[in-house]
Every structure is written in C-alpha cells, then in structure tokens.
Amino acid sequence: MPARSRPAPTLDTVAAEAGVSRQTVSNALNSPHLLRADTLARVQLAIDKLGYSPNRAARNLRTRASHLIGLRLEPFIEGSASGLMDRFLHQLAESSRGSGLHVLLFTGDDHTNPLDGYDALLRSAAVDGFVVTDTYRGNPAATWLSERQVPFVAFGRPWDDADAKHPWVDVDGRAGVALAVDHLVDRGHQRIAWIGWQKNSYLGEDRRSGWVDRMHERGLSTSRLSARGDDTIDFGSRATYALLDSEQPTAFVCASDTLAMGVLQALRDRGVRPGGLIGQGEIAVVGFDDSLPAQVTELTSVRQPLEQVAVEIVKLLDQRLAHPMTGQPGVVLTPTLSERSTS
Amino acid sequence: MPARSRPAPTLDTVAAEAGVSRQTVSNALNSPHLLRADTLARVQLAIDKLGYSPNRAARNLRTRASHLIGLRLEPFIEGSASGLMDRFLHQLAESSRGSGLHVLLFTGDDHTNPLDGYDALLRSAAVDGFVVTDTYRGNPAATWLSERQVPFVAFGRPWDDADAKHPWVDVDGRAGVALAVDHLVDRGHQRIAWIGWQKNSYLGEDRRSGWVDRMHERGLSTSRLSARGDDTIDFGSRATYALLDSEQPTAFVCASDTLAMGVLQALRDRGVRPGGLIGQGEIAVVGFDDSLPAQVTELTSVRQPLEQVAVEIVKLLDQRLAHPMTGQPGVVLTPTLSERSTS
DNA sequence: GCGTGGGATTGGAACGTTCCAGCCCATGCC
DNA sequence: GGCATGGGCTGGAACGTTCCAATCCCACGC
Numbered sequence: 026m027p028a029r030s031r032p033a034p035t036l037d038t039v040a041a042e043a044g045v046s047r048q049t050v051s052n053a054l055n056s057p058h059l060l061r062a063d064t065l066a067r068v069q070l071a072i073d074k075l076g077y078s079p080n081r082a083a084r085n086l087r088t089r090a091s092h093l094i095g096l097r098l099e100p101f102i103e104g105s106a107s108g109l110m111d112r113f114l115h116q117l118a119e120s121s122r123g124s125g126l127h128v129l130l131f132t133g134d135d136h137t138n139p140l141d142g143y144d145a146l147l148r149s150a151a152v153d154g155f156v157v158t159d160t161y162r163g164n165p166a167a168t169w170l171s172e173r174q175v176p177f178v179a180f181g182r183p184w185d186d187a188d189a190k191h192p193w194v195d196v197d198g199r200a201g202v203a204l205a206v207d208h209l210v211d212r213g214h215q216r217i218a219w220i221g222w223q224k225n226s227y228l229g230e231d232r233r234s235g236w237v238d239r240m241h242e243r244g245l246s247t248s249r250l251s252a253r254g255d256d257t258i259d260f261g262s263r264a265t266y267a268l269l270d271s272e273q274p275t276a277f278v279c280a281s282d283t284l285a286m287g288v289l290q291a292l293r294d295r296g297v298r299p300g301g302l303i304g305q306g307e308i309a310v311v312g313f314d315d316s317l318p319a320q321v322t323e324l325t326s327v328r329q330p331l332e333q334v335a336v337e338i339v340k341l342l343d344q345r346l347a348h349p350m351t352g353q354p355g356v357v358l359t360p361t362l363s364e365r366s367t368s
Numbered sequence: 369m370p371a372r373s374r375p376a377p378t379l380d381t382v383a384a385e386a387g388v389s390r391q392t393v394s395n396a397l398n399s400p401h402l403l404r405a406d407t408l409a410r411v412q413l414a415i416d417k418l419g420y421s422p423n424r425a426a427r428n429l430r431t432r433a434s435h436l437i438g439l440r441l442e443p444f445i446e447g448s449a450s451g452l453m454d455r456f457l458h459q460l461a462e463s464s465r466g467s468g469l470h471v472l473l474f475t476g477d478d479h480t481n482p483l484d485g486y487d488a489l490l491r492s493a494a495v496d497g498f499v500v501t502d503t504y505r506g507n508p509a510a511t512w513l514s515e516r517q518v519p520f521v522a523f524g525r526p527w528d529d530a531d532a533k534h535p536w537v538d539v540d541g542r543a544g545v546a547l548a549v550d551h552l553v554d555r556g557h558q559r560i561a562w563i564g565w566q567k568n569s570y571l572g573e574d575r576r577s578g579w580v581d582r583m584h585e586r587g588l589s590t591s592r593l594s595a596r597g598d599d600t601i602d603f604g605s606r607a608t609y610a611l612l613d614s615e616q617p618t619a620f621v622c623a624s625d626t627l628a629m630g631v632l633q634a635l636r637d638r639g640v641r642p643g644g645l646i647g648q649g650e651i652a653v654v655g656f657d658d659s660l661p662a663q664v665t666e667l668t669s670v671r672q673p674l675e676q677v678a679v680e681i682v683k684l685l686d687q688r689l690a691h692p693m694t695g696q697p698g699v700v701l702t703p704t705l706s707e708r709s710t711s
Numbered sequence: 712g713c714g715t716g717g718g719a720t721t722g723g724a725a726c727g728t729t730c731c732a733g734c735c736c737a738t739g740c741c
Numbered sequence: 742g743g744c745a746t747g748g749g750c751t752g753g754a755a756c757g758t759t760c761c762a763a764t765c766c767c768a769c770g771c
Contacts, residue, residue, distance in 0.1 A: 033491065035757055046721050051759065061719065078491035082434065083757035085425035086726050093472070101458045108451040108660050115444045118473040127494070128473040129436070130461040148376065148421035151470070258664065286664050293636075317451050321601065321629050321661040378727055389751045394729060404749065426727035429756050 034075040043071035054079060085150075093129045094121065094342060095152040097142055097166070099159045107282060107316035109331060110158075113180075116335035117156065124343045128156075140169050147175060154342055156180065160193075167191060176345040178338045182355065184227035192341040194334050194356045198228060198313075201327040201360035202235030205278050205311040208325075208362055210243050213303045214276040218250040220264045220288065221280035229253075232280050232313065250274060261287015262294075269295070276309035276368070282319045282326055285312030289322060289367070299367040309368040325368035327360045334358060377418040386414035397422060428493075436472045437464065437685060438495040440485055440509070442502045450625060450659035452674060453501075456523075459678035460499065467686045471499075483512050490518060497685055499523065503536075510534060519688040521681045525698065527570035535684040537677050537699045541571060541656075544670035544703035545578030548621050548654040551668075551705055553586050556646045557619040561593040563607045563631065564623035572596075575623050575656065593617055604630015605637075612638065619652035619711070625662045625669055628655030632665060632710070642710040652711040668711035670703050677701060 036047045043050065045068060052059045053068040060068070071077075085091050096117070098110075118128050129152055133141030143166060146152045153176065157166050160181030170177045171191050183189035209217050219236045222229030233251070240247045249272055252264035261284035268274055269291075279285040288310050292299050300307035312319050315328035337356050344351060379390045386393065388411060395402045396411040403411070414420075428434045439460070441453075461471050472495055476484030486509060489495045496519065500509050503524030513520045514534050526532035552560050562579045565572030576594070583590045592615055595607035604627035611617055612634075622628040631653050635642050643650035655662050658671035680699050687694060 033493070036759095037757085047757095048722075048759080049720060052720085055759080059719075064719080076491065078488065080429070080757050081492045081494045082425055082428035082432075083726090084759075086423070086429050086728085087757080087759045089425075089726075091425065098458050098461050101455060108454060111451060111454045112444060114457070114473065115441050115475070118441050119475045122475060122477070130457065130471040130473065132458070132462045132465060134465070145421060148419065149424045150376070151424045283664075317659065318661045318664040321626075322665075379729095380727085390727095391729080391752075392750060395750085398729080402749075407749080423727050426756090427729075429758085430727080430729045432756075 033080070034077045035080070039068070039071050039075055039077050042075060043068045089150065090153050090346075091151060092125055093127050093152045095129050095131055095143070095146050095155045096158070097155075098130055098132050107314045109314060109316070109329065113158075113331045113335055116332040117339065120336045120339045124339055126153075126339065126343070139165055143170065143175075147173075153346055154178075156338055156342065174349070176342065176349065178341045178345065180334060180338060182227075182357075190354060192345060192354055192356075194337045194341065194358065196329045196334065197357045197359050198232040198327075199235035199238075201313065201329075201362075202232045202278060203239035204235075204360065204362045205313075205325075205327055206236055206239040206243070208364065208368065209276045209278070209309055209311065210245070212301050212309070212368070214309060215245055216250065216272065216274040217245065217276045217278060218252070218268050218272065218274035219247070219278055219280075220252045220254075220261055220268075220284050222256055223253055229280050236278055256281055256283050258283055258287040258290065261285065262291040263287075265291035266295075274308075275303050276311070278311045280313055282312035282314045282316045282324065285310050285324055285326070286318060286322070289324065301366075301368045311362075311368055315363045319363075319365075323366040325365045326363050328363045329360050330358050376423070377420045378423070382411070382414045382418055382420050385418060386411045432493065433496050433689075434494060435468055436470050436495045438472050438474055438486070438489050438498045439501070440498075441473055441475050450657045452657060452659070452672065456501075456674045456678055459675040460682065463679045463682045467682055469496075469682065469686070482508055486513065486518075490516075496689055497521075499681055499685065517692070519685065519692065521684045521688065523677060523681060525570075533697060535688060535697055535699075537680045537684065537701065539672045539677065540700045540702050541575040541670075542578035542581075544656065544672075544705075545575045545621060546582040547578075547703065547705045548656075548668075548670055549579055549582040549586070551707065551711060552619045552621070552652055552654065553588070555644050555652070555711070557652060558588055559593065559615065559617040560588070560619040560621060561595070561611050561615065561617035562590070562621055562623075563595045563597075563604060563611075563627050565599055566596055572623050579621055599624055599626050601626055601630040601633065604628065605634040606630075608634035609638075617651075618646050619654070621654045623656055625655035625657045625659045625667065628653055628667055628669070629661060629665070632667065644709075644711045654705075654711055658706045662706075662708075666709040668708045669706050671706045672703050673701050 036050050039050045040047045045064060049060065050068055053065055057065055121128055131142045131146060143155065155170060155177040157164060157177055157179045160167060160179050167179050167183060177191065179191060179193040182193055182195040206217060217240065219233060221233045224230065237247050252268060254260035254264060261279065265277065265288045277288045279288060289299055292308055298307050299310050301309050310324060312324050312326040315326040319326040379393050382393045383390045388407060392403065393411055396408055400408055464471055474485045474489060498513060498520040500507060500520055500522045503510060503522050510522050510526060520534065522534060522536040525536055525538040549560060560583065562576060564576045567573065580590050595611060597603035597607060604622065608620065608631045620631045622631060632642055635651055641650050642653050644652050653667060655667050655669040658669040662669040
C-alpha cells in the first residue's frame with residue numbers, strides 16, 4: 026500500500042520494475058493473451074508489488090470512454106415516493122461493478138426542464154451513457170437522447186411511442202395484479218374490488234387490466250367494483266367507504282400502497298379487521314410496490330423485482346456501449362407477491 | 369447542438385474560430401480575468417457557437433483531479449432502512465453541482481469488508497474524496513482514510529474516537545428528543561416514557577440523554593419510565609404494554625419510527641386512540657426519523673435535516689479538497705419536529 | 712544457408728487539457 | 742531615446758494511457 030505522499034506508480038514505473046516496456050505492461054492488463062506466459066507472470070508480480078492501478082483519467086482520455094453511466098435523480102416528492110429508488114440504486118451500483126462501470130448521479134439546475142443536465146455531461150464526455158428512470162410521466166429525455174444516438178436504457182416502457190427503438194426494461198404491472206387476484210380468488214374471494222388511478226395513466230391502466238382480465242378469466246364479474254382517483258390515502262379511504270356501502274366486496278386490490286393505506290384506514294374506522302379469513306368477516310387488502318409502509322403495516326403487496334431490473338439495465342447498456350446498434354429493444358420482468366397478514 | 373457523428377469541438381477548434389491561441393481559450397474558461405474584455409467576448413462567442421465543453425478526461429489527467437466524490441452504498445437491509453438515504457442522496461447530488469462535483473456510487477465486492485472498494489477508486493485516481501455514511505456501526509473506513517490522508521467527510525460523529533481529526537457532520541439527536549419532550553410537556557403531559565435501544569449504542573444513548581435531561585429540566589421524573597431493547601416493531605409493542613400496565617404514561621417518545629410503530633400497534637390493540645388530547649384518555653406518540661411509515665400513519669416524528677447535512681458535507685469536502693488541512697472538524701445540526709396527529 | 716512467416720515486444724504519436732516560460736508591445740520613468 | 746515594467750497572449754511540454762507501425766527473433770521450409 027503506497028503512502029499517499031509518494032507519487033503513484035505509472036506504467037513506466039511498473040515497466041522498469043519488470044524489465045519490459047510500457048506497452049507490454051499495458052497489454053498485460055488489457056490483452057494478456059498477447060504476452061508469453063513467463064513475461065505475464067513477471068509483469069503481474071511487478072504490478073502487485075507496486076500496487077499499481079491504471080490512471081482512469083489517462084485511460085479515459087485515450088479510449089474516449091469514461092466507464093461512467095449517468096443517472097438523473099428526479100425531483101424528490103416528499104411522502105409520495107414509495108422509496109423504491111433506494112433499492113434500485115443499490116442494485117444498479119452493485120451490478121455496474123461487474124461491467125467495470127460506475128454510476129454517476131446528477132440533478133437538473135432547473136427542475137422544470139427534464140432535459141437539463143444531460144447535455145452538459147454528454148458534451149464534456151463525462152459519461153458514456155445514461156439510465157433514464159421516471160419514464161412514466163412521459164419523460165422527454167428518452168426522445169432527446171434517441172435523436173442524438175446517445176446510448177441509454179430506460180426503466181419503463183415507451184407507452185406513448187410504439188416505434189421507439191431504444192432499449193428499455195419494465196415490470197409487468199398487469200401480471201403483478203393478476204397474481205394478486207389469483208391469490209385472493211384461491212382463498213375464496215369472489216367480490217374483489219379495484220382502486221386505481223385516473224384513466225390517463227398508462228401505468229394505471231396496465232395494472233388495472235390485470236384485474237379486469239384475470240377476474241373474467243376466473244369467471245368473476247368486475248361490474249361496479251372499480252374506483253378511480255388520485256394517488257392519495259384520502260382517495261383510498263373514500264373509495265373504500267363507497268364500495269363497501271354499495272357492493273360489499275370482500276377484498277380490495279390497489280394500484281399503489283398509498284391507496285391501500287387508505288383502504289386499511291377506512292377498514293379500521295369501520296371496525297373491520299383486514300385479513301384473509303373471509304368467513305369471519307375479514308376483508309383482504311393488497312397493495313402495489315411493497316414499500317416501507319406496506320412492510321410495516323403487514324400489508325400484502327405486489328413487489329417489483331428491482332434487483333433484476335437493475336441487472337437487466339446494466340446488461341442492455343453494456344451491449345449498447347459495445348455495439349451501438351444491437352440488442353433487443355425491451356425486457357419485461359414479472360413481479361412477485363409479498364404475502365402478509367392483510368390477505 | 370453538434371450532431372454526434374461530427375467530432376466534438378476542442379480547445380483548438382474554438383481557438384481557430386476565435387482567432388486566438390489554445391491557451392487563451394483555456395484562460396477564458398479558468399481565469400477570465402487574464403483576458404482583455406474584447407478578447408473574452410470573442411472567445412465566449414466562439415464557445416457558444418460551437419457548443420464547446422472542456423473534455424473532462426483531459427482536464428482530469430492534467431490537473432490530477434476528477435471532481436468526483438465517492439459514496440459507498442452500504443448493504444441494503446430490507447425493511448429496517450428508514451428510507452433516509454433517498455432524501456440524502458438527492459440533496460448531495462444537488463449541492464455537489466454548485467462546487468462542480470459529482471457523486472459516484474460504488475459498493476463493495478465483499479459486503480463483509482467495510483473497506484472494500486475505497487482502495488481501488490483511490491489508486492486509479494477515479495475520485496478526489498469520499499463521503500462516508502453509516503459511521504454509527506463504527507465504520508472503520510474513517511480510520512483507514514484518515515491514515516492515508518484521503519480527503520473525506522463523515523456523516524456521523526466519531527463517537528468512539530475523541531481525537532479523530534477528520535471533518536464530520538452530524539445531527540443532534542439529543543436536541544431532537546428534547547424538542548419532542550418540550551412539545552409534549554407544553555401540551556400538558558407529565559408522565560412521558562422513553563422507548564429506545566440497548567445501552568451499547570452511542571447514538572441511542574445520545575438520543576436518550578435528550579429525554580432524561582429535558583425531563584429533569586422541566587421538573588419531571590424519569591424514574592421507571594424507560595425501556596430499552598431491539599429496534600423492532602415487536603419490542604416497541606411489548607415495551608408499551610409493560611409500561612402502560614405499570615406506570616400509566618400519557619406519552620411515548622421513541623428512539624426510532626420503528627419502535628413508534630410498535631407503540632401505535634399496541635395502543636390500537638388496547639383500543640386507545642393515539643393523539644394529543646390528554647384529558648380524553650388519548651396517548652401521545654413521537655417517533656424519530658420522519659420516515660415514510662411515519663408520514664403515512666400520521667405519526668409525529670423528529671426529522672433530521674438531511675438536506676442541510678448534505679449541504680454542509682459538500683461544503684466541508686470542498687474546503688478539504690482546496691486546502692487539505694484546514695476547516696473545523698465537526699458540524700452539528702439541529703433536527704426539527706414534524707408535528708402530526710399522534711401528539 | 713537463406714528467406715519467410717508470425718508471435719512477442721517495442722517506441723513514437725496521439726488523446727485534449729493545463730502548466731510554464733517566454734514573447735510582444737505599450738507604458739512610464741529617468 | 743534607452744530601459745525596465747508588466748499586461749496580454751502564445752507555443753512547447755507534460756499528464757498517463759492506448760493505438761499503431763515497426764522491429765526483433767525464433768522456428769521452419771526449401
């Protein structure tokens with residue numbers, strides 16, 4: 026371990042130590058097959074002895090690559106965040122390592138402009154590519170980057186642009202909700218209600234279709250059992266009251282944990298225990314996202330496989346960086362169900 | 369905006385456009401005071417016209433600085449995380465921008481070795497310094513980095529090392545809890561219980577001292593009103609039952625939101641409404657961290673000023689990078705109280 | 712014995728920036 | 742008028758790596 030005051034070893038230092046040329050040391054690191062076995066061993070020894078690591082700046086300059094991928098943190102919305110970013114980032118950093126990449130975070134100066142920040146990093150060659158999250162609100166970053174042929178992978182489908190060519194990874198919300206419906210039907214529920222978002226949300230409609238279709242597949246009616254509104258606890262509660270009074274559902278499936286929290290609150294106010302025992306008047310609740318509040322309140326919830334998502338994103342980005350115009354456009358992953366006491 | 373196929377402009381390109389030398393363009397960016405006003409204007413025009421941004425790799429190589437700060441994401445512990453990292457990271461990325469820095473994430477190959485990853489980044493000159501979080505568990509990274517005179521700032525006090533010289537930023541948990549006690553006393557509570565962690569936690573004892581001292585300052589007794597245990601919902605509940613039965617407290621202050629969740633659950637089971645109306649048999653609860661579950665359950669909670677923490681950390685790190693051996697060692701910030709319906 | 716092919720190794724050049732020494736020229740002082 | 746001063750600008754050199762063309766050398770075939 027070299028003291029920090031001593032100058033860091035360079036290729037030349039190592040070369041002198043091993044009695045070879047600078048280039049041979051470079052080859053030992055990047056193309057070891059070019060070296061004779063004994064030379065390679067000698068160079069390796071010198072590298073280890075001196076504790077040499079190639080200088081990233083010099084390598085970046087020469088190869089015109091930074092091995093960094095940019096991720097823009099979108100404006101933090103207090104309370105509404107389900108805390109998924111934490112899990113996602115973690116795995117992203119983790120799986121980047123395997124490809125010799127690192128994640129660089131940035132934010133926009135101007136939060137109202139969703140493109141802000143990308144251009145600067147790109148022009149200064151600070152990053153090789155991007156991971157674009159938050160595509161649900163129709164993130165224009167995807168279009169902008171596509172036009173400039175910048176390597177990037179989106180977390181989220183390009184719902185509104187059927188012939189988008191960029192790679193993306195998404196979670197099958199429809200399948201996740203279908204999973205929840207199956208779970209409930211298997212436990213004897215027949216009148217299963219849906220509480221979700223407004224019609225203009227692609228994501229919301231996708232999730233809802235999982236409820237509609239699976240209910241019909243299992244021979245159950247969805248008539249009058251659906252409510253749509255804002256993604257708030259309050260709306261979740263109000264919808265629950267209304268549905269309980271008019272349709273007597275025995276279970277609720279929600280488009281988000283936030284809505285499910287509203288359901289739990291309403292049930293508590295009515296003195297109904299949330300749970301799976303249908304014969305004993307209990308009412309089941311399933312949320313979506315497996316957020317911290319869900320875990321704490323023992324809420325059954327659909328869990329996005331964020332770890333897999335991150336792995337796939339890095340894989341696709343890696344492909345894209347190696348061969349700019351290849352790779353399948355989209356990958357869809359299936360969620361799981363975290364079964365807890367509310368179902 | 370240059371098409372990506374055209375080579376990016378360099379200093380020479382801009383110099384030719386402006387009719388000056390390469391070095392003059394460089395000076396226009398780094399030391400504009402050296403240029404005559406009209407020359408500066410001409411160079412600026414050329415820069416804007418060509419959309420020039422200095423190449424980071426070249427700059428990094430020459431200046432021996434990367435303008436990146438490393439942050440190691442510690443192993444993600446499902447459920448136990450209060451989701452603070454998200455808020456913190458966001459503001460860290462945000463305030464880094466002001467100093468021309470960016471945050472680079474990394475993880476250890478081997479999660480059991482808390483030093484893993486630091487060395488590699490350092491030797492390859494990939495980062496200029498580090499932000500070390502998670503110092504509460506006695507993170508040895510601080511010691512390791514200190515010994516090597518690597519610039520870094522810790523989030524968290526060096527509790528166990530009184531003469532540590534490195535800069536750090538921390539939140540005054542003691543003051544936060546005192547704030548909670550004051551809030552409750554002002555509302556008429558006198559029998560205020562504490563539910564916290566085991567004695568071996570510096571952090572836990574610091575928070576607890578806020579309760580002990582402020583209670584005494586307000587002329588109230590703490591005798592038999594304290595419980596210590598694991599940081600779990602279950603322990604929170606059990607401690608609540610025990611205290612309710614023996615000491616009839618009218619309020620609970622907790623070392624964490626997790627414990628507070630346990631209190632809420634126990635109260636609910638007993639048919640007691642959490643809230644501030646002491647005359648009507650309600651029992652008040654205050655948590656610590658203002659986590660997502662707290663926000664959702666309308667729990668009053670002590671909120672760490674993570675945004676300020678991030679700002680201070682960047683400020684200290686910036687100082688440290690500019691003048692390696694200056695700056696005050698520690699900054700302590702005061703939390704606030706997010707008052708909600710449980711108090 | 713000599714030319715040839717090819718594996719192993721080498722040294723110059725280049726990536727794009729900033730450092731540094733030096734040049735040019737206008738100004739001011741004696 | 743001669744000379745020192747200094748502001749404004751320039752061009753060579755260097756940062757540490759990889760690319761590329763060239764060289765070395767050994768084995769092989771005729």
